[in-house]
Amino acid sequence: MDTVQPVSGNRNDELAHEAPSLCIVVPCYNEEEVLGETASRLKALVFDLSARGQVRACRILFVDDGSIDETWRIVCELHERDPLFTGLKLSRNRGHQNALLAGLMYAKDRFDAVISLDADLQDDIDIIPDMLAGYRGGSDIVYAVRESRETDSFAKRTFSQLYYKVMEKLGSDVLYNHADYRLMSKRALSALSEFDEVNLFLRGLVRLVGYPSSVVYYKRAERFAGTSKYPLGKMLSFAFEGISSFSTKPLKFVTLLGGGVSALSLVLFVYFIVQYALGNTVAGWPSLIVSVWFLGGLMLLSLGIVGQYVGKIYLEVKHRPRYIVEDVAE
Structure with a gap:
């Protein structure tokens, strides 16, 4: 079992030792092939968390980033069948970071804690209990960090390692092998909302919040359906976005x-x-x-x-x- 590793301090929050209300934010762009399976797995996880008393209320929020397939129709059908599922539909495709931010800002005043993860569920959802343990232990932010990149192609693995090294040399505070899989408290989300820049690089902005945090490690799985929405061109663009947003x-x-x-x-x-x-x-x-x-x-x-x-x-x-x-x- 992965363990929570404290990074700093204790959160001075009356909810630190109580079961929180939780929202799981899932950005989606043309994810009709995976949504059914994703919803099923997350629903089973939520029921287990509730049964064990780790959450007192929960919602799963799908954010449709201007998809051109049946993603929004599927989200609406999921909501009609079960109020556990909710959805936001953006007016046009604004990119993963903006879609993720939309979900976070929607949830920040409604829930005690918010977890963000991708729709393909390559990120291991079985570590969510450990993330909640980190939250209840006093962390405003719990980062999910990959143990290794064995499932990546050689090119992607090499590029990623080079990217993190460049970011480090340029003085950017980016957590190695952490993407956008994390838990944030209401307080941390409120602080994040004060950053109003248009050029978003959330994994850098979250680090600037500076509240007590901890780390949970996991192994990334293969995508079970569909195709990646981040080809090499988008990866390079996103990489430079991160560099130019946090370093001159x-x-x-x-x-x-x-x-x-x-x-x-x-x-x-x-x-x-x-x-x-x-x-x-x-x-x-x-x-x-x-x-x-x-x-x-x-x-x-x-x-x-x-x-x-x-x-x-x-x-x-x-x-x-x-x-x-x-x-x-x-």
């Missing part, structure tokens, strides 16, 4: 790179002058073409990095809503 070091890197190229250019200029003075003919075309292509590529790279930050500022100052709820099944 890429901008400093551009500055240092520009200074280094300028210094190199000065050294080469002195070298060519000396060679000319010694009567040596310096071949022009090869060195010129290489220099032009190198500097051109360097400038485009630098402009691209700066442009990403400017684009994020542009989105932030507009203060557009991060999501719009179209329908609610409750």
Whole structure:
């Protein structure tokens, strides 16, 4: 059995030793193939938690992130058959992070604790009792962390490990091998709601909340149906979102790179002058073409990095809503 490992302090909360009301938030995008099985497994888990007195009330909240399949129809049918299931439908696809935030903000004033997890249930739901134990032990946030990445492909495993190392080098406080499977108390969710940025990277924002936390480890399973909604392109985009949201070091890197190229250019200029003075003919075309292509590529790279930050500022100052709820099944 996985154990809860305290990270810091005790939560000063009158509910710390009582069975909490719980909401399980499940973001969904085109998940018609898995929703039936997911609902069945979660329902069995909730009944077991209630029977053991670990929760006093519970709801399972599916957040439809603008799906174009039958996801919302299935959510509505689940709700009609059993009020245990509730649903939010966003007006359009806003991405996993916004859908997750919509569910968290909906649940924060209605429940003592909220657990978020993906619809494919690759994350082990059997550790939820341990997460609740962490909550009752005083943790406002309980992080579910993967023990290993044995079930990932070699490319995905290598990319993930590299990503976490880069984030660490850039000074970002991101928990290694933790995604968005976590428990948060009402107090922690209230603190999270004070962060109003549009460019969301929740696994970084939650760390900034800073309340007492603990960690539970688990093994990730294979997806039992459907396909992943995070191909390589989205993974790369999400990775840069995390880096640019919590670190300005890429901008400093551009500055240092520009200074280094300028210094190199000065050294080469002195070298060519000396060679000319010694009567040596310096071949022009090869060195010129290489220099032009190198500097051109360097400038485009630098402009691209700066442009990403400017684009994020542009989105932030507009203060557009991060999501719009179209329908609610409750």
